[in-house]
Amino acid sequence: MYLRRCTRTKAGKRHAYWALVESYRTARGPRQRTVAWLGGMEEAARLGVQAAARGRPHQPLLGEPAPQYQRIDLQSIRAEAVRDFGAAWVGLELARQLGLVQWLEQQVPVGREEVPWAAMALVLVLCRLAEPSSELRIAEHLFAHSALAQLLGVPEAKVNDDRLYRALDALLPHKAALESHLKQRLGELFGVSYDLLLYDLTSTYFEGQALANPQARRGYSRDHRPDCKQVTIALVVSRCGLPLGYEVFAGNRADVTTVEEMVELIEGRYGRADRVWVMDRGMVSQANVAFLKAGGRRYILGTPKSLLKKYERELVSANWQQVHEGLEVQKVAAPDGAPGCDETFILCRSAARREKEQAMHARFVARIEEGLKRIAASCQKGRQDPVKVGQRVGHLLGQNTRGAGAFTVTIGQDLRGGATLQWAKDPTWQDWASRSEGCYLLRTNIADWTPEDLWKAYMQLSEAEGAFRIHKSDLGLRPVWHQKEHRVQAHILVCFLAYVLWKTLGRRCHQAGLGDEPRKVLDELGRIRVVDVVMRTDTGGDLRRRCVSRPTAHQQILLDRLGLTLPESIPLTDEAV
Numbered sequence: 001m002y003l004r005r006c007t008r009t010k011a012g013k014r015h016a017y018w019a020l021v022e023s024y025r026t027a028r029g030p031r032q033r034t035v036a037w038l039g040g041m042e043e044a045a046r047l048g049v050q051a052a053a054r055g056r057p058h059q060p061l062l063g064e065p066a067p068q069y070q071r072i073d074l075q076s077i078r079a080e081a082v083r084d085f086g087a088a089w090v091g092l093e094l095a096r097q098l099g100l101v102q103w104l105e106q107q108v109p110v111g112r113e114e115v116p117w118a119a120m121a122l123v124l125v126l127c128r129l130a131e132p133s134s135e136l137r138i139a140e141h142l143f144a145h146s147a148l149a150q151l152l153g154v155p156e157a158k159v160n161d162d163r164l165y166r167a168l169d170a171l172l173p174h175k176a177a178l179e180s181h182l183k184q185r186l187g188e189l190f191g192v193s194y195d196l197l198l199y200d201l202t203s204t205y206f207e208g209q210a211l212a213n214p215q216a217r218r219g220y221s222r223d224h225r226p227d228c229k230q231v232t233i234a235l236v237v238s239r240c241g242l243p244l245g246y247e248v249f250a251g252n253r254a255d256v257t258t259v260e261e262m263v264e265l266i267e268g269r270y271g272r273a274d275r276v277w278v279m280d281r282g283m284v285s286q287a288n289v290a291f292l293k294a295g296g297r298r299y300i301l302g303t304p305k306s307l308l309k310k311y312e313r314e315l316v317s318a319n320w321q322q323v324h325e326g327l328e329v330q331k332v333a334a335p336d337g338a339p340g341c342d343e344t345f346i347l348c349r350s351a352a353r354r355e356k357e358q359a360m361h362a363r364f365v366a367r368i369e370e371g372l373k374r375i376a377a378s379c380q381k382g383r384q385d386p387v388k389v390g391q392r393v394g395h396l397l398g399q400n401t402r403g404a405g406a407f408t409v410t411i412g413q414d415l416r417g418g419a420t421l422q423w424a425k426d427p428t429w430q431d432w433a434s435r436s437e438g439c440y441l442l443r444t445n446i447a448d449w450t451p452e453d454l455w456k457a458y459m460q461l462s463e464a465e466g467a468f469r470i471h472k473s474d475l476g477l478r479p480v481w482h483q484k485e486h487r488v489q490a491h492i493l494v495c496f497l498a499y500v501l502w503k504t505l506g507r508r509c510h511q512a513g514l515g516d517e518p519r520k521v522l523d524e525l526g527r528i529r530v531v532d533v534v535m536r537t538d539t540g541g542d543l544r545r546r547c548v549s550r551p552t553a554h555q556q557i558l559l560d561r562l563g564l565t566l567p568e569s570i571p572l573t574d575e576a577v
Contacts, residue, residue: 073537082530083529091125091126124494139159143156171490196278204477206479207481213484231492246496248489278461300443308441315439323451327348346444354437357438397409406425529549530548531549
């Protein structure tokens, strides 16, 4: 037996009904007869009747939804509520791989709030990854134009700037626990060895006075904004740039004063083990070296540029060993010549760095010379106060310190009491610059590594510098608009969590042979949209389905390489309908 579909026209409309038909054989061939008229039936009922007619019960596959069919008016089909989907969805998938979603749901306390703080924290982190924006812009624009409401189950009407600010407050107390969890999970996912720890600092400046933040101070600005208050951020990452943790210090905190505190914090959280600390010359002081040695810690450190003066003979010697094209090294004695020194000093000479420093010196020298010519011309035009001329010269040299040593400047006084200005280039400075350009000195207490291994380890500091660059350019760390101390720290924490997602995507891309540009992958997949398709049925009602746009061939390749499966649709919630 089987089901037969029959149709009839009534009042100008075609209607379908079903009949149960039996086949049987006769002497004149096979024949059919109607066993029962079943009328109009839903798909699920038809499947059940058809399975019974075949002598077996109908049992759909586990998780298989029953097919549904309705007649629709093709002229009435329309699209509504087109939202950005791809970037937020990718970020959420990465957060699930890191166990971040589950961790937040379990660890962030649930109170009487209408929306869980864990969900609001994810809104902040995913927006920071996909399109860095302020909390106000998220509430007023970004959230409504993204699929976050559907992905996280957070109603659009419940997202406002006040709730986002309070989510920052709820997230901040979990900073240390989050860092520990993510460090553990990153190690499991990518087999990361935290034997080499790269430590560096940066600063980020404020818009506004930040009077309620005692850490907001003026200091050395890496952003070239000495007019603004700032905070200093210390970051520790692995050799591949995966973060272990960070701390926020006052904006006027000297780099060398942070080393002991940061090393003890990381060791107290993760243990001392057999790690090697790598730091640049800004961290080096006799006290810090003594601290590292006293704890039996291994280290590779940069040294101040002035220390090269003690190696003038070695710079012009023929003892250089080529590590690879453009790089030479040589092992040298300790600068103080003390016998029995337990440190190794490696002199390095880089052709690429030499070209860079030559260009910098030439640029600063040209600026100073042009400025001195202008000051001299003003002295010749009219009588100038020698004190003010000296101040102008000092300001000029202070702005171009890299080339200040190239000039000998003399300020005198003529018979009328006006200022005179004379200058000359110092050949000694030029000779030293030509010998030392591209050279730098490393110091370490590791005795069993080759000079090449030591140099490669020190060059990994570029990963820490790259982490700061990503924080500032791609994740919108600067400028800081928050004025209160705890809000500033929470803002930095959100940027840190977004950076962890960024690096996770970067590692996935590297493993999949997609290069090391997560932003390009995120931008490409970010073009995927979700749209509500609305269709008018023959019963007069509307049928609504929330569909994900079909990926392009390029997008599908990225998804396949990353092992991600794009959903075809998203269930409609009551609130969304």
